[in-house]
Amino acid sequence: MNSMLWAGTVVGAVLGLLHAGYVYRVVSVPGDAAAHARAGYYALWTLSLWLLFGTYVLVLWIISVVAYTIARPFRWRM
């Protein structure tokens, strides 16, 4: 349980950093200091949410991979 929590947090941190970088790039506007500040604020939120929910996402992803793997050969709901 404890190791899953850590694994999820690490996954969340990695994905969160990537996602935060993406969000920063999308929200910021070159030469606009206020837009950069806003982009940083959005990026911070993005990283925080990934850190907070990384474990949940990882667990759900593992469950869904199992379900998807079972359903796929039968083309069920594909």
Next chain:
Amino acid sequence: MADVSSVRSVAIVGAGVAGLATARVLLQQDLDCTVFERSSELGGVWTVGYSNFGVQVQRELYEFPDWPLSADSPDFAPGPLIQSYLEDYANHFGVAPRIRFNAEVTNIAEPDGPDSGWTVTWEDGGAAHSDEFDMVVVCIGLYSNKPHMPEFPGRDDFGGEVMHISGLKSRDQLSGKRVCVLGYGKSATDAALESAAVAAETHIVVREAHWPIPSRLAGILPFKWGMLTRMASTIIPPYQRPTGVERVVHSLGKPLVWFYWRLVELLLFVQCRLGSRFGSRVDLVPEQPVEIGGFSEATMLPRPAFYRQLRQGVIQGHRGTIAEYTPAGVRLTGGAELAVDVVVLATGWETDFGFLGVDLWRRLDAGDDGFYLYRHMLHPAAPGLAFIGRASTVCSILTYSLQARWLGELLKGSHRLPDANAMAREIAEMKAWKQSWMPPSAARSARLIIHMQHYHDELLTDLGASPLRKRGVFAPLKELIFPYEPADYGTIVSGEWERQEAQMDRVEPSG
């Protein structure tokens, strides 16, 4: 549309929601607008409603962004209230005096070739008139007001009455009778409920089951929280130009997305009890996955009582369609015979763009999907002609209002169109994208449904406005999980967003 800055006079065809929103924006820009409305009232579909018809979404999702419904308006507002709301809107923004009622446009043409201005021919009680305009904006929606009445053999032998849903003006018409409703859209379920209240028997014949959208998910959460958020728009089938995040979600996260939609199906299955066996011993479980079927022709939010009455047998459900009329009723494709007095065809409306003329129709490259347009509004082969309202979304009044603002700003010169080749390429890409996954329909070219968030973002980006409309300290969180609704776009549609965003930049937290 080489030079839109020279546009001074605009003909708007249709005084429904799209036509009113367009006239409001263009009048604000001091353009000379004339609205042609074939009926004697404004309101479009709201003037030809059936008994007990109304809005199928909550109040806050069906209002102009810059003209909110009154606070005491109910959710799922009845048609007459919306009609009155539209009249208020038209009066407030000075649109009403610009409407020519009982003026049916019969032809629009470019007398001196493309990009030379338009001649609009219209009839007023039999007399034909013509007027010249720099531009024409067609605002008649996806369909006409001509009922779609499918023909079945044996009609002359049937002793009862066959009516289109638009002919059902009062439930008294069905009182004490045995009624068969054909269809499974919003109007069909409404008609079945009206019938069930007064008729001796009510049958509904469903050709193809599709996923209903409950007004409240699990009976608790308004559906907008599950459908109209950026998170939801990320996990539906990827948009024509998916973002980087969407690409990752639909590759690495594909099993998770797939699993999520199975949970949604389970929720709908349980909440609406779609597995119940009905009259012909079949259920109402759709064959298509919900994330695909949600983009089919008949997306609807039935009233909660519908499924309850179906389970109770007050409304008797049948899968199939009408094979033929019999002297006593109808025979269904499965062989079952229903003894009925009235058949209500809740089968929608015909498309009718006859006034565009053969040449224009050919230039629009219309096919089985309808015709595809750049940004769902313009076609490079028809400069000076625009369509507002040819984008089918969950929140149509918002979409039409944003389209109107986009067009208004284009005419003002605030943004520019790409060249004709780029527009044609964009149209071809959209056509290929939709045909690769979206269920076929006569209006597939116009269907966006819950892809509306992507579409609205594109329009705002074109305008130079930020697509991120949520405000406050929790704006990043709201962007993710809060639903987008018309109120979020008030300053965009009113044309005041530049000033408002400049002020926001001054007060936004600095990091």
